Amino acid sequence: MSPLQAVIESFPYIISGMGVTFGLVGLALTLGLVLGIPMAVGQVYGRKWIGKFISFYVWIFRGLPNLVLLFLFYFGIFPLIGLNVSAFFIGALVLGLRSAAYQTEIFRGAILSLGEGQMLAARSLGMSKNQAIFSIILPQALRIALPGWSNEYPI
Template structure:
């Protein structure tokens, strides 16, 4: 069948596209955690100006469409601050990450706030500093509570990463439309690409559910408490 042989001919490009898509997703999720967690802590424990500033950040990045954010940073902000030479891949990953941080911070914030205040008081009365109490009492519990909600960020990020097509990142959707324009096998190629996205999506979710089970503490969790 010629569709299959075309897919095999193009397989190096497809593999590169999958790698770029997964790269975007993993880097963006990483940036999201690195920024989102401190933002959540700032929103719970920070002073009023800190909470206010983080609130504005979250409102802005959650309120704008990903396409507009990509255009804003790719055409406007990065060239404006002298970073116009950055490759599209980097800009895409950073924008997805900055936006992901806004979403993730709210997942972490909810989890931190779900830990009873008594735990902080108890930890402090045992002589822990505020920092140690957050690090070794609050966060180990909060992160486990946050994980199911956080797992939803993966499929969202994966489907949003396709919008990086708009600024020319050579990810899976860009590769797909390139193959379509070269081979004119429109539907089979699009459907194959959808199939790959679906596999990546549910495969990743499976992995995350595995992680959830692995780090679960017996007797601690929504079902038991």
């Protein structure tokens, strides 16, 4: 059998695998985005103990290799608590949690790049802290974070 013929015969499996891969990446990036933005806001504007906890989370999930995290969750944490879940779910969860750690740092850097003057100006206009974050800080920070966030996809 020629190599070209082998590729042609396995093409349906390749397409099926691409669908699973795109689904996994989509879930992981979505989970990372949903967790990353609030954690970045909490790290910058939250209480000190919240910032320390988020920094520890980011340190752990950015420091451990993907394979170690996958083994830890698949063979350690989920069997320990007695949950029997699929490998796809654990893979999406672990990659999403790892993506959240990276995205937290991306968005934290974008928020810090704006400077304290933006928050002070919003507060001087009578906005609450939450109004200032959601109306002034985050829209600008998301625009700044976009180039860095686009590099999150290959991870």
